[in-house]
Structures are given as structure tokens and as C-alpha cells.
Amino acid sequence: MRVKLFAVAAQRVGRDEILVDVASPADVAALKQAVCRQFPQLEPLASQLLVAVDTQYADDAEVVSPQSEVALIPPVSGG
Structure with a gap:
């Protein structure tokens, strides 16, 4: 499954999109674990990451299909 990364998540991985091996269908919790x-x-960001599925924030129970657009969004800070 393709997952888009933003901000510090993308910096830690070194790219803004990753491919994740996860059983299908999977819920958001299983996707984050994978x-x-x-x-x-x-891993240090896991508890703070927001997940968007098809441009809508999703909770851990939401099922994600392989065709979904998924993004991991770290907390926003600044001022």
C-alpha cells in the first residue's frame, strides 16, 4: 500500500512516499503497526501520527483498501 509522509515523518525516512506491506483489507491500527x-x-512518532484516508482523518478502526490514498501526518507545530 502506498503511504504519503509529511514533515518530520518524511525527513526520518528520507522520502515523501513509502510502500507498506500489509494484509488487505487492513484497518488503520494494523497499517500503523506495519x-x-x-x-x-x-516508531517514536507512532502515537502522535494522524492518519488521513482519502483526504479525511481516520481513527484506528477504519478499514483501508489498497486503492485508498493514505497519508501519515505528524503533529504540526510552530508559531
């Missing part, structure tokens, strides 16, 4: 397993540098 991301952290395959990209351990994102």
Missing part, C-alpha cells in the same frame, strides 16, 4: 515494523525510525 509502518513502524517496516520503518522503525517512525
